[in-house]
Amino acid sequence: MQIHYLKHVPFEGLGSMEDIFVARGCTLSRTCMYEDQSLPSIHDIDALVVMGGPMGVGDDDEYPWLTLEKEFIESVLKREIPVLGVCLGAQLIANVLGAKVSKNANEEIGWFPVKRTKGLMDERVENLPIRFDAIHWHSDTFDIPKGAKNFMTSEACVNQGFAYGDSTLALQFHLEMLPSHVQTIYQECGKPEKVGPFVHGLEELLAPVDNFQQARETLEKFLEAFIFQKVTQ
DSSP, X not given: OEEEEEESXXXXXXXXXXXXXXXXXXXXEEEEGGGTOOOOOGGGOSEEEEOOOSXXXXXXXXXXXXXXXXXXXXXXXXTTOOEEEETHHHHHHHHHTTOXXXXXXXXXXXXXXXXXXXXXOSGGGTTSOSEEEEEEEEEEEEOOOTTEEXXXXXXXXXXXXXXXXXXXXXXXSBSSOOHHHHHHHHHHHOSOSOOOTTBOOHHHHHSXXXXXXXXXXXXXXXXXXXXXXXXXX
16 A cells, blocks of 8 residues: 655654554655655555645745645545545645635644544444544634535534545544654744643643553544545455
């Protein structure tokens, strides 16, 4: 299974996803968009993962490669190749599908609960937890694209995740982050301008050590339902 992933900044990679993919015998390849690397042929990949980053979906003038990336994502979606988008990656999928991406009412940085709604009720979600903790690190949010099913929500952000078709999954939150990645992102992106009910500091982000393992286990369930099963069918 050939998994290709798109990186937008050096400090946001696959995290714990990498070990999960390797354990399943997947071959990994990547495009570092910030280095203007070439995108692969869609005929050479079995699944696509689009990672996060501090830029916005409309920042094409500052990051010209965003235009090419969105065109690539659109071509992958049309071919019905399994796609997972995380944070910015989820917003890019929503944008490509014609949905609005805008500022969320609340900046959300920290460990906060995510709840599964009844927006999606099929075999793909049977093994997913109803409620779990995830890392959030965003100030933008997406509307739900036409034809997609919104099935994840949190107190600070109504639209936390949607499924489109049989094998496209967009998640605003992070399950893949490791403590080392949290520290690096915090250093690279800077301290949040304000601490509020939905904004945690670095100590709070790192404190719940058990959360990282639980997040990895939840992530593996998402990958099984939306990526592995679809590729092997």
